[in-house]
Amino acid sequence: MLRSIFVLFIFIYPLAVFSVIRPQEISFIDQGRLLAVTAPDERCVLIIDPAKGTIDRKIELSGRVKGLAAWENTLYMPEYETQTVQYGFDNLEALPVPVPPAGLAVAPIKKMLVVSSPGLNKVAIVDLMKKVPPTVLSTGNQPNAIAISADESFAVVANQLPALSALDTQTAASVTLLNLNAKKIIKTILLPYGSTNTRQIALSPDGKWAYVVHTRGRVNMPTTQLERGWVNTNALSIIDLEAKSLYASVLLDNVQRGAADPWGIELSPDGKTLWTSLSGVHEIAKLDLHLLHGLLDGSVIPSEIRKNDAKARVAWDVWEEIREDPAKRTELQHDLAALYAAGILSRYPVPVNGPRGLALSPDNKTLAVSGYYSANIVLLDANSLRPVQTLSLNDADTESVADKGEALFHDAVKGFQGWLSCATCHPEGRSDGLNWDLLNDGIGNPKNTKSLVWSHETPPAMSRGVRASYDVAVNAGFKFILFAQATREETEAVKAYIQALRHDKSPWLFAAENEFLKRIKKGEKIFQSKKTGCATCHTGPLLTDQKMYNVGTRHDLDYHDQFDNPTLMELWRTGPYLHDGSAADLLEMLTVLNKDDRHGVTSHLDENELKDLVAYLLSL
Ligand code: HEC
Numbered sequence: 001m002l003r004s005i006f007v008l009f010i011f012i013y014p015l016a017v018f019s020v021i022r023p024q025e026i027s028f029i030d031q032g033r034l035l036a037v038t039a040p041d042e043r044c045v046l047i048i049d050p051a052k053g054t055i056d057r058k059i060e061l062s063g064r065v066k067g068l069a070a071w072e073n074t075l076y077m078p079e080y081e082t083q084t085v086q087y088g089f090d091n092l093e094a095l096p097v098p099v100p101p102a103g104l105a106v107a108p109i110k111k112m113l114v115v116s117s118p119g120l121n122k123v124a125i126v127d128l129m130k131k132v133p134p135t136v137l138s139t140g141n142q143p144n145a146i147a148i149s150a151d152e153s154f155a156v157v158a159n160q161l162p163a164l165s166a167l168d169t170q171t172a173a174s175v176t177l178l179n180l181n182a183k184k185i186i187k188t189i190l191l192p193y194g195s196t197n198t199r200q201i202a203l204s205p206d207g208k209w210a211y212v213v214h215t216r217g218r219v220n221m222p223t224t225q226l227e228r229g230w231v232n233t234n235a236l237s238i239i240d241l242e243a244k245s246l247y248a249s250v251l252l253d254n255v256q257r258g259a260a261d262p263w264g265i266e267l268s269p270d271g272k273t274l275w276t277s278l279s280g281v282h283e284i285a286k287l288d289l290h291l292l293h294g295l296l297d298g299s300v301i302p303s304e305i306r307k308n309d310a311k312a313r314v315a316w317d318v319w320e321e322i323r324e325d326p327a328k329r330t331e332l333q334h335d336l337a338a339l340y341a342a343g344i345l346s347r348y349p350v351p352v353n354g355p356r357g358l359a360l361s362p363d364n365k366t367l368a369v370s371g372y373y374s375a376n377i378v379l380l381d382a383n384s385l386r387p388v389q390t391l392s393l394n395d396a397d398t399e400s401v402a403d404k405g406e407a408l409f410h411d412a413v414k415g416f417q418g419w420l421s422c423a424t425c426h427p428e429g430r431s432d433g434l435n436w437d438l439l440n441d442g443i444g445n446p447k448n449t450k451s452l453v454w455s456h457e458t459p460p461a462m463s464r465g466v467r468a469s470y471d472v473a474v475n476a477g478f479k480f481i482l483f484a485q486a487t488r489e490e491t492e493a494v495k496a497y498i499q500a501l502r503h504d505k506s507p508w509l510f511a512a513e514n515e516f517l518k519r520i521k522k523g524e525k526i527f528q529s530k531k532t533g534c535a536t537c538h539t540g541p542l543l544t545d546q547k548m549y550n551v552g553t554r555h556d557l558d559y560h561d562q563f564d565n566p567t568l569m570e571l572w573r574t575g576p577y578l579h580d581g582s583a584a585d586l587l588e589m590l591t592v593l594n595k596d597d598r599h600g601v602t603s604h605l606d607e608n609e610l611k612d613l614v615a616y617l618l619s620l
């Protein structure tokens with residue numbers, strides 16, 4: 001009999017302490033006796049005692065904690081705003097880092113920390129003994145998660161969003177390999193075309209493989225239907241760390257059931273089992289990695305394994321083909337039945353809304369899952385994935401309408417067959433960096449996903465202004481993209497969520513040294529100058545006059561040459577730029593893509609002035 005213990009912390013902790021806590025990163029500490037939990041918007045780490053069902057303590061910090069690492073009994077807690085990592089447990093020590101830190105991983109033998117700074121698109125390698133100055137390196141777009149090999153010779157960084165022009169037929173999120181001995185970037189490996197939203201990353205214990213989960217937009221298709229992953233599939237990519245290349249990318253979906261928005265990843269210490277949380281469909285997927293690798297490298301003969309059922313034959317043939325010709329591994333990117341048919345993949349619903357972080361207990365018996373929107377931690381039997389204990393951090397009554405809207409925005413169950421959620425294309429309410437051929441402005445003219453920050457203040461909506469305002473776009477999003485019926489209450493909640501979005505202060509301002517601040521000031525002058533003319537159109541608090549202009553950005557596939565003047569807030573996280581994502585970065589937009597000075601006058605600016613202008617734009 002399944003026994004769940006419902007423990008409401010609200011009796012122990014007065015509700016006033018948190019509004020709504022959204023647990024994300026999670027880690028066992030103290031030989032599995034305690035759990036450390038972070039929420040990306042909170043300035044604290046909660047230490048939970050599952051045996052007692054209580055909060056053992058709350059570690060107060062001075063910045064938002066967007067990541068977490070643990071080694072034995074030491075916790076490493078990044079403080080985003082203060083550019084510090086606090087570490088320890090009973091007593092904390094502060095380690096200054098040269099960037100606002102988000103993701104982090106620890107190399108305990110080398111006494112090194114690697115921290116990532118999305119927004120700045122940098123990682124820093126920091127000496128815990130404070131003897132060697134930190135090394136700062138540039139990565140791909142929005143580096144969020146890091147894993148370090150067991151021998152500590154290298155680190156692997158997941159870059160959440162694509163960094164190329166959205167028109168590039170290879171555009172995808174990437175993985176950066178770092179050599180920790182030389183403190184150098186070894187290589188950036190692109191995931192398959194259309195991949196985005198990498199969340200967590202893990203390495204096999206032998207250091208041979210890196211595993212990263214992500215979504216994969218089928219961006220060369222118009223968004224006319226969702227069946228069979230037509231618009232979006234959800235994938236696990238395996239990087240061969242010796243060959244330094246993508247080894248295989250397999251789908252976590254089933255033929256009629258998408259596995260939207262995979263997030264967390266955890267491996268058994270023997271490297272034979274992988275768990276991933278499917279945050280959009282509220283499930284955990286368990287993969288038999290041992291069998292997967294056996295089938296991938298041909299050491300397992302497909303016909304010798306029990307065939308699950310006759311229907312699976314077609315999928316089974318894929319494995320036969322791969323055994324004959326390993327190059328056929330690329331077929332797996334499109335095969336919705338391969339894993340399931342071979343008995344590699346099983347999926348389990350879990351009693352949480354928005355499962356994200358995963359942690360395996362040191363005795364390998366318990367898998368802890370954080371429920372982001374249900375604000376709970378569920379402990380599962382690692383084998384059967386049955387819930388054993390539920391720890392609630394919040395009372396659902398504290399949720400505002402906007403909070404409910406946020407949960408709906410991230411819920412793929414609302415959409416047809418769980419293939420995708422609004423957040424698949426609008427991660428964190430922003431942009432996935434991809435172009436989509438939505439049908440609201442004709443077919444065959446893809447547009448770059450727009451961030452929804454300030455969408456409600458800057459009508460019309462869409463780059464062609466085809467929706468009068470954001471609320472029309474919300475209703476249309478449910479109907480024509482998710483193929484879902486939303487109630488009025490639901491669309492109102494999603495609108496409240498979008499209205500509540502605010503631009504986050506640019507990390508370039510936290511990290512800025514005097515030199516850079518001077519650049520920003522000079523850049524602002526250039527932006528405001530009559531000569532460049534930027535401020536004639538980009539005016540007001542959100543830097544848009546909300547009008548349509550022809551600024552020479554028409555692309556071969558476009559039907560028109562006028563586009564809606566967008567807000568410039570949060571440019572540091574909304575690349576690539578322009579309605580078709582044709583500008584990989586701002587410098588390219590101001591130079592290569594503005595040769596005729598139709599989009600402001602920029603041809604007279606020298607290299608230094610262009611850098612100043614870019615610095616200003618990144619500070620917004
Ligand atoms: C398949 C990807 C995809 C999905 C899923 C998606 N969107 Fe969008 N969304 C886009 C793209 C692309 C644009 C920009 C289109 C353009 O500029 O013409 C956009 C634009 C918008 C805008 C207008 C923003 C502005 O200020 O112009 C709103 C509002 C919006 N989406 C809301 C939603 C909501 C709500 C959902 C879920 C019901 C959703 N979207 C799901 C791709 C998507």
Ligand code: HEC
Binds near residue numbers: 537
């Ligand atoms: C005549 C009006 C006008 C002027 C002048 C102008 N812009 Fe724009 N800007 C626009 C329009 C319209 C777009 C959208 C174009 C598109 O999507 O293809 C845009 C887009 C942008 C974007 C991309 C935003 C995004 O999220 O993709 C940036 C950045 C930008 N402008 C900066 C500038 C700078 C810097 C200048 C001065 C050198 C400038 N603009 C001058 C109208 C103008």
